[in-house]
Amino acid sequence: MQVDVIDEYKEGGHLIFIDRYIGVYVRGKTQEAFVKLPAEMRQYCKWSGETPPDERPFRVQVIQEKRSGLQISDADTDVILDSEFPSLTPEEYGRLKEMALKSAKDFLALYLSVPDKNGTVRLPRKTFYGEVLITAREMYDHTKNVNDYILVRSGLRQPMNPIL
Numbered sequence: 817m818q819v820d821v822i823d824e825y826k827e828g829g830h831l832i833f834i835d836r837y838i839g840v841y842v843r844g845k846t847q848e849a850f851v852k853l854p855a856e857m858r859q860y861c862k863w864s865g866e867t868p869p870d871e872r873p874f875r876v877q878v879i880q881e882k883r884s885g886l887q888i889s890d891a892d893t894d895v896i897l898d899s900e901f902p903s904l905t906p907e908e909y910g911r912l913k914e915m916a917l918k919s920a921k922d923f924l925a926l927y928l929s930v931p932d933k934n935g936t937v938r939l940p941r942k943t944f945y946g947e948v949l950i951t952a953r954e955m956y957d958h959t960k961n962v963n964d965y966i967l968v969r970s971g972l973r974q975p976m977n978p979i980l
Contacts, residue, residue, distance in 0.1 A: 817874035817887045819853060824895040835899050837861075838912065839919070848976045850876050863922075864915065944950060 832849050834840045840860045842852035853876065854869070861868035882895045893897040904912070927933070930952040938950040949955045967973045 817869055818877050819852075819857070819869075819874050820877050820879045821853070822880040822882070823847065824884050824893055826884045831884075831893055831935055833895070833897060836896060838915070864918075866902075923959065924928060927952055941952050 822833040824831040830849050831841055831843045837860050843855050866916045869931050872933045880898050923976045932953050933953040936950045
């Protein structure tokens with residue numbers, strides 16, 4: 817089995833995206849992160865309801881590379897996959913919309929399951945852009961704000977107020 821991947825890299829790190837599975841990626845200090853791909857693909861398939869790839873060894877084919885100026889080690893990315901440029905069919909759009917709605921529903925369920933949304937056992941840590949998110953509330957607010965930022969910047973809607 818061949819797995820087509822996109823390698824976004826910077827000194828000190830690689831983000832490896834799987835072209836066929838939107839949102840599936842692994843990261844590591846070197847391309848050795850490739851060894852994480854089978855488990856990540858199976859986990860994604862279990863979540864999405866897709867049939868997972870078989871257990872046979874597979875070969876990785878890098879179909880796109882991007883040297884990034886962002887902090888790859890913190891999973892920041894600015895790559896646009898070549899496969900994202902062509903227009904979507906109505907069926908593809910519908911499938912992607914269903915996946916996005918499933919992801920949002922699962923994320924909200926996870927957030928709501930955390931008893932103390934401001935509690936943490938993690939120590940604060942800074943990155944080039946500020947503090948790392950360490951509480952459920954911080955992660956929820958960040959995700960909501962990123963979604964809002966993208967939708968507003970793309971002209972799809974006006975800014976929203978927080979819902980929770």
